[in-house]
Amino acid sequence: MNCCAQVGAEAGGSAPFLTDHTTLIDSVETFIFDCDGVIWKGDSLIDGVPETLDMLRSMEEIFASSFAAAAYLKSMKFPTDKKVYIIGEAGIQLELKQAGINYIGGPEDGDKRIDLTPGQLMEHDHDVGAVVVGFDRYLNYYKLQYATLCIRENPGCMFIATNCDAVIHLTDAQEWAGGGSMVGAIKGSTKKEPLVVGKPSTFMMDCLASEFNIKTSQICMVGDRLDTDILFGQNGGCATLLVLSGVTTLETLQSSENKIQPDFYTNKISDLLAAKKVTTNA
Amino acid sequence: MNCCAQVGAEAGGSAPFLTDHTTLIDSVETFIFDCDGVIWKGDSLIDGVPETLDMLRSMEEIFASSFAAAAYLKSMKFPTDKKVYIIGEAGIQLELKQAGINYIGGPEDGDKRIDLTPGQLMEHDHDVGAVVVGFDRYLNYYKLQYATLCIRENPGCMFIATNCDAVIHLTDAQEWAGGGSMVGAIKGSTKKEPLVVGKPSTFMMDCLASEFNIKTSQICMVGDRLDTDILFGQNGGCATLLVLSGVTTLETLQSSENKIQPDFYTNKISDLLAAKKVTTNA
Structure with missing residues (x-):
């Protein structure tokens, strides 16, 4: 069980809605984002993305899952x-x-x-x-x-x-x-x-963990697809956050036929901005 | 054993040089030609090709092995x-x-x-x-x-x-x-x-045999490669003629390591023009 799964995850059943944003962010050292359905959808940027990435970048390392080639070449010198x-x-x-x-x-x-x-x-x-x-x-x-x-x-x-x-x-x-x-x-x-080197290979997680001297469980994979993004994160030993801004609906996530459960789900990544408010108000 | 293998083929050993051009042509209803190394090599037409194709076309059906898509679509209506x-x-x-x-x-x-x-x-x-x-x-x-x-x-x-x-x-x-x-x-x-539908599939032979109501053994596959053209012909139940105008040398053909023997070999397809002379002189 990785770090994030301990933050409010219910035993069995479907993944919980993310409520404790601050604890999630505190437990993560690095976020990997899928882009399509998370950062943009089709040809439109998803609501609130620039502010969210700015906020996360000030607190963590963040990577696009498409940056795996450079990460791999760098790691193999x-x-x-x-x-x-x-x-x-x-x-x-x-x-x-x-x-x-x-x-x-x-x-x-x-x-x-x-x-x-x-x-x-x-x-x-x-x-x-x-x-x-x-x-x-x-x-x-x-x-x-x-x-x-x-x-x-x-x-x-x-x-x-x-x-x-x-x-x-x-x-x-x-x-x-x-x-x-x-x-x-x-x-x-x-x-x-x-x-x-990209999905579904877990090179990227291993490269990042090695480069920043962290555990893969301190990496959180954020994606909109259960059978690629979330499975990719789980195979790499990472925490996983599903966003509903792409192809997966809440109905699909909670269907009894779905066997892939992320640690959490939320509507869109800008929901993470709530963590900033908590931090600022604290 | 197909019809052509009976025209002067030696038992065992390597394929015979084609000498009896007229008998070969008489026993064949349809020629299939590989193009690269047979009709042209790189960017040059091989010596004597136009006359040879003209002569054969007047006596037989001839096809390029690249024409398999049309043959297939036609055969499946x-x-x-x-x-x-x-x-x-x-x-x-x-x-x-x-x-x-x-x-x-x-x-x-x-x-x-x-x-x-x-x-x-x-x-x-x-x-x-x-x-x-x-x-x-x-x-x-x-x-x-x-x-x-x-x-x-x-x-x-x-x-x-x-x-x-x-x-x-x-x-x-x-x-x-x-x-x-x-x-x-x-x-x-x-x-x-x-x-x-093309090499190495034998659709083409089956289509041609069906269309012209002939046996595949009445089709002769002409090519310059042992492991593609000649094997393709043999798998399709056809007679096979290797030409040395492409990638295969006589040394390779006769090497003890080569297990693929055509029914005959010749230097280039224009050697078949000799049949015309015989026919004309006859």
């Missing part, structure tokens, strides 16, 4: 003379930059096309030691071939996937092909399996 | 009021057109981009009854999302792959990410397995 080739968007660039890891590709290669001429050879950088693949709406054949060459021809080059999600909620209106599509493309051309 | 969505290049369009099957996508969607606006919804054609995926150097996110929507949302929509090759010899200079990459992308966003 990715050599400073090596580079990452990115299939992905600005978020992966940002996380690698913040971790001090060299990278190429990503948005820079979004407009490149291959118009083949006889005998054409694509040169590639032999210092690429890892290809990181995440969701990329500007995927093209140039990127596929570049990543394929690095993985097939650079000795020891790693193939890292930030997630293998089939679909993503890019807009409220429908589901869109997700990171699993980009990862699948590179699996198909290399016949290699990626190291999946 | 794909409804005329349904359409195919193509991820692929002009070849797939051509084969569907020749088979009288309606299609959309392919090269027409090569320049489309998704620049998301809030609430954006991609409409898709609910009459798409099959997505056919092959090699496509103009793959983009528009195509990925379109294909994903059809497979996920159109009841009964088939997911057909022409091949799952990791790499393809687009130019002589290097290997390029192949059809397996495009197929992998759609597997990743749909979490479905495709029906692979």
